[in-house]
Amino acid sequence: MFHRSSILMQILFILCTLLLLVSCRPYEIRKSGGAESLELSRPSQFQMDVYSRPSRRGTVQRIRSKRKRSVSTPCWNLQSKHVGSIDLNDPLTKITFYRSPECQGAPVRVLQGTSTKQLNIKARSVKVVRIRPIYFSTPEDSS
Structure with a gap:
């Protein structure tokens, strides 16, 4: 039994x-x-909230992409140099934090495939790249 x-x-x-x-x-x-x-399925507009303290606390900077389905790699300067946590609406993104303004120099941290993340880093700018979707086809379609 x-x-x-x-x-x-x-x-x-x-x-x-x-x-x-x-x-x-x-x-x-x-x-x-x-x-x-x-x-x-992905959101039409990219949105990211950058918090100065962990667990979505502290001052927040709201980053929004103006273009629909943007393929470019925009760079934003951060208001606070302390990045405690981030919150994204599109997990298929590559996010790179830089210690210097205008996304120059070596990256401090690179994140991929996350929606909410605790960071506790110091950064002055962030660059976001949307990862393109992958299309699958059946073997019969290739003939």
């Missing part, structure tokens, strides 16, 4: 996980020209 109940629990866990994945739907399936592709 114990063995049967553990198998049922595993099946229940797998079904709940699949239901959760289907209900969240972070991916969109697009069909164009006979090829299906899987793309992560």
